[in-house]
Amino acid sequence: MLEDKNDKPLGKLDELGEFGLIKHLTDNIVLKNPSSLKGVGDDAAVIAPSKNKQTVLTTDMLVEGIHFDLLYTPFKHLGYKAVTVNLSDVYAMNAHPKQITVSLAVSNKISIEALEELYEGILLACEIHGVDLVGGDTTSSVSGLIISITALGEAKKEDLVYRNGAKENDLICVSGDLGGAFIGLQLLEREKQIFNENPSIQPDFSGYDYVLERQLKPEPRKDVIDMFEELGVKPTSMIDISDGLSSELIHICQQSGVGCSIYENKIPIDPSTVIGAEELKLNPTVCALNGGEDYELLFTISLDNYEKIKDQKRVAIIGHITADKEKYQLVSNDEVVHPLTAQGWNALLGGN
Amino acid sequence: MLEDKNDKPLGKLDELGEFGLIKHLTDNIVLKNPSSLKGVGDDAAVIAPSKNKQTVLTTDMLVEGIHFDLLYTPFKHLGYKAVTVNLSDVYAMNAHPKQITVSLAVSNKISIEALEELYEGILLACEIHGVDLVGGDTTSSVSGLIISITALGEAKKEDLVYRNGAKENDLICVSGDLGGAFIGLQLLEREKQIFNENPSIQPDFSGYDYVLERQLKPEPRKDVIDMFEELGVKPTSMIDISDGLSSELIHICQQSGVGCSIYENKIPIDPSTVIGAEELKLNPTVCALNGGEDYELLFTISLDNYEKIKDQKRVAIIGHITADKEKYQLVSNDEVVHPLTAQGWNALLGGN
Numbered sequence: 001m002l003e004d005k006n007d008k009p010l011g012k013l014d015e016l017g018e019f020g021l022i023k024h025l026t027d028n029i030v031l032k033n034p035s036s037l038k039g040v041g042d043d044a045a046v047i048a049p050s051k052n053k054q055t056v057l058t059t060d061m062l063v064e065g066i067h068f069d070l071l072y073t074p075f076k077h078l079g080y081k082a083v084t085v086n087l088s089d090v091y092a093m094n095a096h097p098k099q100i101t102v103s104l105a106v107s108n109k110i111s112i113e114a115l116e117e118l119y120e121g122i123l124l125a126c127e128i129h130g131v132d133l134v135g136g137d138t139t140s141s142v143s144g145l146i147i148s149i150t151a152l153g154e155a156k157k158e159d160l161v162y163r164n165g166a167k168e169n170d171l172i173c174v175s176g177d178l179g180g181a182f183i184g185l186q187l188l189e190r191e192k193q194i195f196n197e198n199p200s201i202q203p204d205f206s207g208y209d210y211v212l213e214r215q216l217k218p219e220p221r222k223d224v225i226d227m228f229e230e231l232g233v234k235p236t237s238m239i240d241i242s243d244g245l246s247s248e249l250i251h252i253c254q255q256s257g258v259g260c261s262i263y264e265n266k267i268p269i270d271p272s273t274v275i276g277a278e279e280l281k282l283n284p285t286v287c288a289l290n291g292g293e294d295y296e297l298l299f300t301i302s303l304d305n306y307e308k309i310k311d312q313k314r315v316a317i318i319g320h321i322t323a324d325k326e327k328y329q330l331v332s333n334d335e336v337v338h339p340l341t342a343q344g345w346n347a348l349l350g351g352n
Numbered sequence: 353m354l355e356d357k358n359d360k361p362l363g364k365l366d367e368l369g370e371f372g373l374i375k376h377l378t379d380n381i382v383l384k385n386p387s388s389l390k391g392v393g394d395d396a397a398v399i400a401p402s403k404n405k406q407t408v409l410t411t412d413m414l415v416e417g418i419h420f421d422l423l424y425t426p427f428k429h430l431g432y433k434a435v436t437v438n439l440s441d442v443y444a445m446n447a448h449p450k451q452i453t454v455s456l457a458v459s460n461k462i463s464i465e466a467l468e469e470l471y472e473g474i475l476l477a478c479e480i481h482g483v484d485l486v487g488g489d490t491t492s493s494v495s496g497l498i499i500s501i502t503a504l505g506e507a508k509k510e511d512l513v514y515r516n517g518a519k520e521n522d523l524i525c526v527s528g529d530l531g532g533a534f535i536g537l538q539l540l541e542r543e544k545q546i547f548n549e550n551p552s553i554q555p556d557f558s559g560y561d562y563v564l565e566r567q568l569k570p571e572p573r574k575d576v577i578d579m580f581e582e583l584g585v586k587p588t589s590m591i592d593i594s595d596g597l598s599s600e601l602i603h604i605c606q607q608s609g610v611g612c613s614i615y616e617n618k619i620p621i622d623p624s625t626v627i628g629a630e631e632l633k634l635n636p637t638v639c640a641l642n643g644g645e646d647y648e649l650l651f652t653i654s655l656d657n658y659e660k661i662k663d664q665k666r667v668a669i670i671g672h673i674t675a676d677k678e679k680y681q682l683v684s685n686d687e688v689v690h691p692l693t694a695q696g697w698n699a700l701l702g703g704n
Contacts, residue, residue, distance in 0.1 A: 037406065041607070042515050043444035043592060044410035044505070049401030054389065058396035059487060059502060061455040065494035092395035103413040103500050135411060137500075142417040146493075148455050148500035150411060153396070163394050240395060255393070 022138050024112070025119045029133055033098050035154075036132040045134035047099060053154040058089040064144035071195075072188045075114045077216045078147070079121025085242065086151040087129050088220035088295040092240035093162075094228060095155035099134045100126065103148040105141035118147075129222060159234065161299070166237040166256035170300040170321040173235075175224045175314055177268040178245055179284055182291025183276035184208070184215030190280070210272045218295040224314060231308045235299035244290040247342040248298050250328055259327035262319030262340070289330070289340070374490050376464070377471045381485055385450050387506075388484040397486035399451060405506040410441040416496035423547075424540045427466045429568045430499075431473025437594065438503040439481050440572035440647040444592035445514075446580060447507035451486045452478065455500040457493035470499075481574060511586065513651070518589040518608035522652040522673040525587075527576045527666055529620040530597055531636055534643025535628035536560070536567030542632070562624045570647040576666060583660045587651035596642040599694040600650050602680055611679035614671030614692070641682070641692070 026040045038046035049055060062068060062082050070078075083100060090097040102122060106115065126133055131151070191203035205212055220240070228234065237256055239248045245267070253260050267288050277284040300321055301309060309315055322329075328340035378392045390398035401407060414420060414434050422430075435452060442449040454474060458467065478485055483503070543555035557564060572592070580586065589608055591600045597619070605612050619640050629636040652673055653661060661667055674681075680692035 038514070043441040043590075044408040044447070044503075046445070046512060047407040047409060048509075049405075049407055053401075055399040055401055055407065055504075056396040057399060057451065057453060057487060057502075057504065059453045059455050059489055059500075061457055061489045061491055061498075061500060063457045063491055063493050063498075066457075066492050089395040093398070095396070099409065101409060101411045101502060103411050105413055105415045105418075105498060135409060137411055137413045139413055139415055140418050141415050141496075141498075143495050144493075146413075146415075146457060146498050146500075148411070148413060148489075148498075150409075150453060150502040151396075152407075152409065157400075160398060162390070238395075 021115070022136070025115060026133065029123070031132045031134070032130065033132050036099055036134055039132060039134040040136070045099065045101070047134070047152065050154055052156060054157050054160065056090055056093045056095045056153045056155065056160070057150065058086055059148065059150040060086050060089070062147045064146065069188075069192065070145070071192055073216060075117035076121035076124070079118040080125045080217055081121075082147045082149050083122050083125035083131070084218055084220045085295060086149045087125070087131065087222075088218075088240040088242070090151050090153035091220050091222060091225050092238050092297060093153070093155065094159050094225055094235065094238060095153040096225070097129055097131045097151050097153040099132050099152045101150045102133060102136040104136070104138050105146040106138065107141045107143050107145060110145060129220070161235050161238040163237050163239050163252050164255040166252050166258050166300040166321045167302065168258060168321055168323040170236050170302055171306060171309075171317050172249065172260060172262055172298070172300055172319040172321060173309065173315050173317050174241070174245065174268065174296055174298050175221050176294070176296040177270045177273065178241065178294050178296060179269050179277070179287035179291045180211045180214035180273040181218060181293035181295075182287045183273050183280065183282070184211035184213070185293070186280050186282070187211065187276060188215065208272065208276060210270060211276050215293065218293065220295055221297050224297050227312065227314065233301060233305045233308050235301050238297060238299035241294045241296045241298050242292060244292040245298065246289045246340050249340065250342050252298065252300065253321070253328055256321070257325055259322040259324035259329070260319060260340070261322055261329045261331065264330060264332045266316060266318040268316040373464075373467070374488075377467060378485065381475070383484045383486070384482065385484050388451055388486055391484060391486040392488070397451065397453070399486070399504065402506055404508060406509050406512060408442055408445045408447045408505045408507065408512070409502065410438055411500065411502040412438050412441070413498065413500045415498050421540075421544065422497070423544055425568060427469035428473035428476070431470040432477045432569055433473075434499045434501050435474050435477035435483070436570055436572045437647060438501045439477070439483065439574075440570075440592040440594070442503050442505035443572050443574055443577050444590050444649060445505070445507065446511050446577055446587065446590060447505040448577070449481055449483045449503050449505040451484050451504040453502045454485060454488040456488070456490050457498040458490065459493045459495050459497060462497060481572070513587050513590040515589050515591050515604050516607040518604050518610050518652040518673045519654070520610060520673055520675040522588050522654055523658060523669050524601065524612060524614055524650070524652055524671040524673060525661065525667050525669050526593070526597065526620065526648055526650050527573050528646065528648040529622040529625065530593065530646050530648060531621050531629070531639035531643045532563045532566035532625045533570060533645035534639045535625050535632065535634070536563035536565070537645070538632050538634070539563065539628060540567065560624065560628060562622060563628050567645065570645065572647055573649050576649050579664065579666065585653060585657045585660050587653050590649060590651035593646045593648045593650050594644055596644040597650065598641045598692050601692065602694050604650065604652065605673070605680055608673070609677055611674040611676035611681070612671060612692070613674055613681045613683065616682060616684045618668060618670040620668040
């Protein structure tokens, strides 16, 4: 833990101080995983690796004003999401998360009550996913809230799935549906603008619960990892969709040295995403391709596994892997072949 | 990895983008530890835990304007220090660091060249300590630079040293010398003030190389951990000194349920720290007790190990553990007994 030498004010947190704050926020934590031997309170946490398993390690940083806007993000949701975006990366390795550390830089405008809500969300996500919070750091920030979370997970060596294993003819699959988180964000941003212009107008989000939840409280797909185990299916490659389907699919193809062909009419999009997109005058397919933050899993499976996966409601088969390295294609509903790019807006909207 | 949805400018980094930047900064990394199976480039890093070892996990966040001032902190030193403060926590468990992840939030005032220097320092620290950089996150920040580093290390279960094992009559020991980092910081802050008042005056740091280095480029004490192994000594408790001797010693005592008595004339202080303190009209002992950021190791050993440790030049025996729970004492040079508090300034200077 670093010292706050310059003694910058931590606002209402002043009375507690750094150690008091950490103690206050972490006092009731009970470690549940047998591998979590020592949590908060020493120089480091101590973890007993499980026999015959490998450790996966991932980290994500959320910055106020870049990744979230406190005007419309409840602290509890923020804490929940900060954890789940990390767990999503662990699941994307076909591994199970076990421990996290949480580091916060907190400006003096944040109250202790707000941090308590943030931790409520953090601990709720931990509980749901069977993860222990074992450490972290809390410090002042000159401006804004920054959350840096690191997650540890584990899997047997033979179960781990990387981005580089996709092979020609593999089926390209995606869990859940796409584009909703982006529509949710656009609606929140629109209402924010209206609010800024006229604070007396109350936001109207009726009918948009689903897309708002997709943005504010994404659920990482533990159930899909569990499904793989039940079905005895090991994907040949996998990635989580944080930046949009196009960008993630291209990552898989680049690292696997293959191409791809996907079909617009196979991309799963929720009806409320379509309605929201129409209201916002956006193309729902483009939102799915490039919106990002859906935290669904994009994976490839060999053809042998088609029978096992074809009736799984939570999974859509959207295309296949080709041998054409660096050739990434989207077949649109009118059967025109478009080149897929990491910025799919360009591909579909002709350059805006 | 999170998406930068709002597309806030990353200044000169714009052309590269987030993925380009990460690739640019991490392209030449070669993993050296056999346990580092997969580094940067997938959803998570993959690590093979060593047989019969436990994993330690620690994280620290450094925030511009709180922990460092870019006016007088070279980027390479900053990168080096950001890593070493984490490694220091691993050594304080009597463990060996093996992997780190580095997350950065970067404002648009930071150039690519500056980030390259930062990474030079990060990778230099990794090289010296045999650590692999295996992952991280890079994002924009609205203001300022934030560095969040997580370190993984390992040790045999029986070698791990916690804060809670100190027993009555144990000897209290400290590595190196104390107070230098604080004097270094005060000198830098003084010159900054002079510079702000009159930018034409060049800073004069002659004779202060040592204390400046203590502040800007602290060295975590791997050598002390190695010494324990060579001598066959296992401390009963250990902590690294990031917040000052008083505060850390009280942590050990509180967690061990014991008291302590230390002697002012035994506290190791470098002559240049004494000279610097005199120039700044500060009491060197107070600087050692409360200055912080020395990243030395404070540990206790049982009396049986006295013979093994007494001639070790890198270690000073400064007192002993007592049975008097919550009684923390400093015997000053004039043989007066002072209560030791986490804010030792009060104890010694009568309340300022």
